[in-house]
Amino acid sequence: EAGVVQSPRYKIIEKKQPVAFWCNPISGHNTLYWYRQNLGQGPELLIRYENEEAVDDSQLPKDRFSAERLKGVDSTLKIQPAELGDSAVYLCASSFGGGFYNEQFFGPGTRLTVL
């Protein structure tokens, strides 16, 4: 069974440029998460989807970040414009169900460097 797929794996951009990350969750997983992991820190939840609905986006900086999961399968996270402080690893995870007991499976992440 294929795991969570993310692309690109690495991205280097200049500040003020836009950037987008793509995630394809494990087949059948209706819950999708986007996390940001800063250097030396643990992952922090940005947004959680149940199917197409964003059920928790309280930590998403909505002035520059946006996300979508139009068909309830794959998802895109966008930053526009990027700032130096956005340099981090962006992790996508999925689970079958959104409860605490539903194991979250993580993708390899996209490492973003903003110059």
Add this chain to the structure above:
Amino acid sequence: DQQVKQNSPSLSVQEGRISILNCDYTNSMFDYFLWYKKYPAEGPTFLISISSIKDKNEDGRFTVFLNKSAKHLSLHIVPSQPGDSAVYFCAASATSSSNTGKLIFGQGTTLQVKP
């Protein structure tokens, strides 16, 4: 406000010996705790979990202990193997909240097991 803390950034142990990784939390609403392991260039993978109704959970070489009064949990790996070398993240969840799937991660501890 760091609700989940792993105060040791790194730990080095000899192969065959015990590894003990520690985690402290501040939010008394947390009642479900997990440990994730992360290899370089990969996403975190679930290792073991414990509910607050227990004080110990064991899975092979891995045992997690929970001390609710001290708001402290620890992961024991016995015996440690070189393949255990990775970053270990502690995570917590408040199952009674509206966002039961939301995990709060610690900063991580890098474990090195020397042959």
